[in-house]
Amino acid sequence: MSKTDLEKxxxxxxxxxxxxxxxxxxxTYHHPYEPTPYSVLTRLVESEYLTKENIVVDYGCGKGRVDxxxxxxxxxKTIGVDFDERMINKALENNKSFSGKKKTEFVCIxxxxxxxxxxxxxxxxxxxxxxxxxxxxxxxxxxxYENPRSMTLFFYYPDEEYxxxxxxxNELMFVDEIEFxxxxxxxxxxxxxxxxEIV
Numbered sequence: 001m002s003k004t005d006l007e008k009x010x011x012x013x014x015x016x017x018x019x020x021x022x023x024x025x026x027x028t029y030h031h032p033y034e035p036t037p038y039s040v041l042t043r044l045v046e047s048e049y050l051t052k053e054n055i056v057v058d059y060g061c062g063k064g065r066v067d068x069x070x071x072x073x074x075x076x077k078t079i080g081v082d083f084d085e086r087m088i089n090k091a092l093e094n095n096k097s098f099s100g101k102k103k104t105e106f107v108c109i110x111x112x113x114x115x116x117x118x119x120x121x122x123x124x125x126x127x128x129x130x131x132x133x134x135x136x137x138x139x140x141x142x143x144x145y146e147n148p149r150s151m152t153l154f155f156y157y158p159d160e161e162y163x164x165x166x167x168x169x170n171e172l173m174f175v176d177e178i179e180f181x182x183x184x185x186x187x188x189x190x191x192x193x194x195x196x197e198i199v
Contacts, residue, residue, distance in 0.1 A: 003037070003039075004019075006038060006039070007019050007035075007037070007038055010038045010069075011065075013099070014068050014069070014072055014098060014099055014100065015097045015098055015099040016063070016064070016065070016068050016094040016097060016098055017063065017090070017093075017094060018035045018062070018063040018064065018065035018068075018094065019035065020035075021033065021034045022034075022062075022087075033060075033062040033063070033084075033087060034062075034125075035062060035063065035065040035066075036065060036066055036125050036156055037183070038065075038069065039180070039183045040156065040180050040183065040191075040193070041065075041066065041069045041070070041073075042073075043178055043180065043183075044154070044178060044193060045069075045070070045073045045074060047178050049152060049154075049176075049195060050070065050074050050076055050121060051074065051076065052074055052075035052076050053076070054074075054076045054077075054120055054121045055076065055077045055078075055079065055118055055119040055120055055121065056070055056076055056077070056078045056079070056119065056121040056122070056123055057078075057079045057081060057114070057116065057119045057121070057122050057123070058078060058079065058080045058081065058123045059081050059111045059122065059123065059124050059127050059128075059136065060081070060082055060111065060124070060125060060127025060128065061080025061081055061082045061087070061088075061091060061106065062080075062082060062084075062087045062090075062091070063087060063090045063091050063094060064080050064090075064091035064094050064095065064104065064106060066078070066080075066123055066125075067079070067080045067091070067104045067106070068094065068095075068098050068100065068104060071098075071100050071101065071103045071104050072098075072099070072100035075101070075103070076103070076121075077103045077104075077105075078103065078104050078105075079104075079105050079106070079107065079119060080104065080105070080106040080107070081106075081107050081109060081111055081114045082106070082107075082108065083108070083109065083110040083111070084108075085108050088106050088107070088108040091106045092106055110132075111127070111128060111132060111135075111136050112132050112135035112136055112139065114136075114139065115139065115143075116139055116140060116142075116143035117143070118147070119143070120149055120150060120151050120152065121151070121152045121153075121154070122140060122151070122152070122153045122154065123154045123156070124153070124154065124155045124156065124158075125156045125157060126155075126156070126157045126158060126159065126162065130161055130162065130165050133162070133165070134165075137169065137171075137172075140153070140198070141171055141198070144198050150197070150198075151197060151198040152175075152195060152196070152197055153172070153195070153196045153197070153198075154193050154194075154195055155193060155194045155195075155196070156192075156193045157190045157191065157192075158190065158192075158194055159190065163194065166194065166196060171198055171199060172196040172197070172198065172199070173196060173197050173198075173199040174194065174195075174196055175195050175196060175197050176195045177192050177193060177194050177195065178192060178193040178195070179191065179192045180192060180193075
C-alpha cells in the first residue's frame with residue numbers, strides 16, 4: 001500500500017477527511033496546512049509519552065488529524081487551535097463524522113491569543129515562526145505558573161532556528177527525540193519530534 005493510500009485508508013477508518021496540502025493562507029507568519037503523516041503519529045503514540053489522562057493542545061491543527069488520531073488511539077482529550085476559519089470549519093465537519101469518542105474540540109483563534117487552562121501537552125508541526133512561538137510559550141508558561149503541573153511539548157519537523165531557540169530557553173528541558181528518517185526517502189534530519197518539559 002502506498003503512503004497516500006495508507007493516509008486515505010486511516011482517514012476512512014476514522015471517518016474524517018484530512019489529506020492534502022493547502023497553502024492558500026500561507027504568509028510570513030503562517031505556514032501552509034500539511035497534515036502530520038499517520039506513520040509519525042503512530043510512532044508518537046507507541047512512544048507512550050501521552051496517556052488518556054493528558055489534555056493536548058494542537059497548534060495549527062488544520063483539519064484536526066492529530067486531534068482525532070490521538071483521541072482514537074489513546075483516549076486523551078485534544079484541543080485543536082487554528083487561526084484559519086476554513087480549516088476549523090473542516091475540523092468541525094470531521095468532528096461530526098468522527099468514529100471515535102467525542103473528546104476533541106476546536107477553537108478558531110490565533111495561537112498567541114489562545115488562553116490555556118488545564119492542558120498539559122502541546123503539539124507543534126512547525127506552524128509559525130519564532131516570533132509567534134515566543135508569544136505562545138509565554139502563554140504556556142503563564143498557565144504553568146498559575147497552576148504548576150507537569151507539561152510536555154512536542155515539536156515535529158523543527159528547523160534549525162526552532163531548535164536553537166528551544167535549546168536556549170531556560171524554562172525548557174530537552175528530554176528526548178523520536179526519529180522518523182527511516183520512514184521517508186532521503187536523510188532529512190528534520191524528520192523527528194523533539195520533546196521538552198517545563199522546568
